[in-house]
Structures are given as C-alpha cells and as structure tokens.
Amino acid sequence: MxxxxxxxxxxxxxxxxxxxxxxxxxxxxxxxxxxxxxxxxxxxxxxxxxxxxxxxxxxxxxxxxxxxxxxxxxxxxxxxxxxxxxxxxxxxxxxxxxxxxxxxDERRAYRGEVVDNVRIALHEDQLVQHFIRVSRAIVQVMTRNGPPAAQAHIPAEQIAPLRRVQQFLGHAIDAQLREHDPCPCGSGLRYRQCHGHELELALA
Ligand SMILES: [Zn+2]
Structure with a gap:
C-alpha cells in the first residue's frame, strides 16, 4: 500500500x-x-x-x-x-x-526541520482526501513539539492511531474502494456514511 x-x-x-x-x-x-x-x-x-x-x-x-x-x-x-x-x-x-x-527550489534552505510532503489527489474521492488529510495530521503531531530532536518525546499513542487509519485507508484505496462502496469494516453502510463520516468529524 x-x-x-x-x-x-x-x-x-x-x-x-x-x-x-x-x-x-x-x-x-x-x-x-x-x-x-x-x-x-x-x-x-x-x-x-x-x-x-x-x-x-x-x-x-x-x-x-x-x-x-x-x-x-x-x-x-x-x-x-x-x-x-x-x-x-x-x-x-x-x-x-x-x-x-x-x-x-533555491528559495528553500534546509534547517533540520520536518517538511511535510505536498500531495494532490488524482480523483475526487473521500477516501483519497482522507488519506491526504490523515497523512498531514501525522506530520502536524510529529512537529507540534518543535524540531526533529524533540520527536523522541512524542508519546506513541498520539501517532499510532493516525498511522492505523492511514494504513486502513491505504489498503482500501489499493483495493479500489470508493466512497459509495460498502465500508470495509463490514457494517453494511457505505464508507461515506460509516467510517468516512466518523473520520470527517475527527479530522474537523
Ligand atoms: Zn465502517
């Protein structure tokens, strides 16, 4: 994935x-x-x-x-x-x-900071949008305490749930799942109405 x-x-x-x-x-x-x-x-x-x-x-x-x-x-x-x-x-x-x-890009110099990747979705689907937003959230948590040297002090429980969501979305996208398909959790609801809805609230 x-x-x-x-x-x-x-x-x-x-x-x-x-x-x-x-x-x-x-x-x-x-x-x-x-x-x-x-x-x-x-x-x-x-x-x-x-x-x-x-x-x-x-x-x-x-x-x-x-x-x-x-x-x-x-x-x-x-x-x-x-x-x-x-x-x-x-x-x-x-x-x-x-x-x-x-x-x-000569305007940018490297000063030891974590620079997030810039991502653009190739199609408009909530799963891909969520993947991009969760990936951004991971870097935001990682850099919240300052430079990379401080990262060692970030409690694992702050990053691990985000990584699990990122993985879940990565697998779903690889399996060609779209927002109107049944949610992979097995609830029978569409992704948009199930975990997509929950994640939308969480990311907001
Ligand atoms: Zn679900």
Whole structure:
C-alpha cells in the first residue's frame, strides 16, 4: 500500500504539483547514482558529506512521486550539485528506482526541520482526501513539539492511531474502494456514511 514511484511523464497533475511547490519550476529526470555510505532517508546529510569530500554543494528542491491512479506527491529533497554544475542524485531509493524526477527550489534552505510532503489527489474521492488529510495530521503531531530532536518525546499513542487509519485507508484505496462502496469494516453502510463520516468529524 501507499507505494509511490517516479512519475513516468510530466502530465497535467504533475505539472500542477510542480507549480504548487515551486511556481514555473523546471523538473528533470536524474539517474540515481548511489554514493557508497549514502542512506535512503538521509539525502541532506548524504549530500553534505559528498560536498565535503568532492566539492560542489547541496541543491535543495522537490522529489516528485506518483501513486498511480491515486495521488502525486512532492517530497522536500536535496541532490548534489557537482563542481561542474551537474545535478547528481546520490541517495539510494527505497524501491530501487533508477531515475527520479526532481525540481530545484533555491528559495528553500534546509534547517533540520520536518517538511511535510505536498500531495494532490488524482480523483475526487473521500477516501483519497482522507488519506491526504490523515497523512498531514501525522506530520502536524510529529512537529507540534518543535524540531526533529524533540520527536523522541512524542508519546506513541498520539501517532499510532493516525498511522492505523492511514494504513486502513491505504489498503482500501489499493483495493479500489470508493466512497459509495460498502465500508470495509463490514457494517453494511457505505464508507461515506460509516467510517468516512466518523473520520470527517475527527479530522474537523
Ligand atoms: Zn465502517
């Protein structure tokens, strides 16, 4: 569930995503060339280490993802700008993608903060909207106490219920469930009138 991958092309929703995060931005495909020692979730430190070793500098921007048929997503990210001015993706990918789609965003610097992903639904359905809102709520809880260093102090019971709802929605969306289908809880009601209704109240 919730398996995003590199968008195969820059279609209208991807273009809209680019214009949301960095208006007029120019996205390009970069080949993934993992640097020895680089970690999947450590793009900012990977690039700092690389620049300290080989020169060049860190270039911040957005890595673009797609959950096919469901949503497109922009993740705050950094690549290495070589001394020759070439953008190089040195961070390995969780699902082994060979290329990424990246749009540079020089207005943004990384200061160790948690930056939420920006997500755009590919169709109007309450399940996808709820998935996006729950995902945002998780980051809001995580960052409520300040910088990432404080995250260790967030009680697990504040995050775990949200993660369970996120998973529930992810599985339902993967199973092609729509808001007017029977709720997966087995109540016999439509999702919209059952758990969709409860979640609507909870998210409000
Ligand atoms: Zn239900």
């Amino acid at each position: 919730y398996t995003t991958t590199t968008p195969v092309r820059i279609d209208a929703p991807v273009r809209r995503l680019i214009d949301t995060v960095t208006p007029g931005g120019h996205a390009r495909y970069l080949r993934v060339q993992p640097e020895p020692g680089a970690t999947v979730n450590g793009c900012f430190s990977n690039v700092c280490a690389k620049a300290a070793r080989d020169g060049g500098r860190r270039l911040c921007g957005w890595q673009l993802w797609e959950w096919p048929g469901v949503l497109v997503e922009a993740e705050f990210h950094a690549v290495w700008l070589s001394p020759a001015g070439e953008m190089v993706e040195i961070t390995p990918k969780p699902h082994g993608e060979g290329t990424i789609l990246f749009v540079p």
